Amino acid sequence: AQSVAQPEDQVNVAEGNPLTVKCTYSVSGNPYLFWYVQYPNRGLQFLLKYITGDNLVKGSYGFEAEFNKSQTSFHLKKPSALVSDSALYFCAVRDIGDYKLSFGAGTTVTVRA
């Protein structure tokens, strides 16, 4: 079985400050990990993924995430948040041997000007 936890329903930051969105996961084997962003009434946009290799993954729009196997975490980060980053963020995991994605509950990010 696989699952994802996003412990924070909401994250609020000021524009220009660092942004972190937390994610922990559970899989039976090796994980594929993903971050997606969703704007109101829209589908999900892919931000980045971890498959193997370097634990620090860089993605779209200046986002990055760090895979930590010992803590089973994959936190999303951005050094300097923008108002336009305000959206709903989903962490997702897929076991290498499975075709289904499991999503976290989502974290609403609000960046204030």
Place this chain on the structure above:
Amino acid sequence: GAVVSQHPSRVICKSGTSVKIECRSLDFQATTMFWYRQFPKQSLMLMATSNEGSKATYEQGVEKDKFLINHASLTLSTLTVTSAHPEDSSFYICSARLRTEVTEAFFGQGTRLTVV
């Protein structure tokens, strides 16, 4: 990234009628497409997985006779909500994976269904 187009983006229908939602992979062949349902401010719930040329696999608790899924080609899957009721009102999202072994899924823009 690959493009998945979902149509319509919004639909309002009367209770008891059927609604068809299309999901197309525009620039790649998708052997597998997924249909999700999303309630307001909640995560995505996988409804079913459709493979080209075969019957869809439904998740537990999803009525296959109510939510008909067809994946007739490598670029098109359809979800038909039959005999819709107000409780079927929701946001429906499809996603597709590339034919080759690429790990991320690409999502359509979603369909807001309102049953009145």
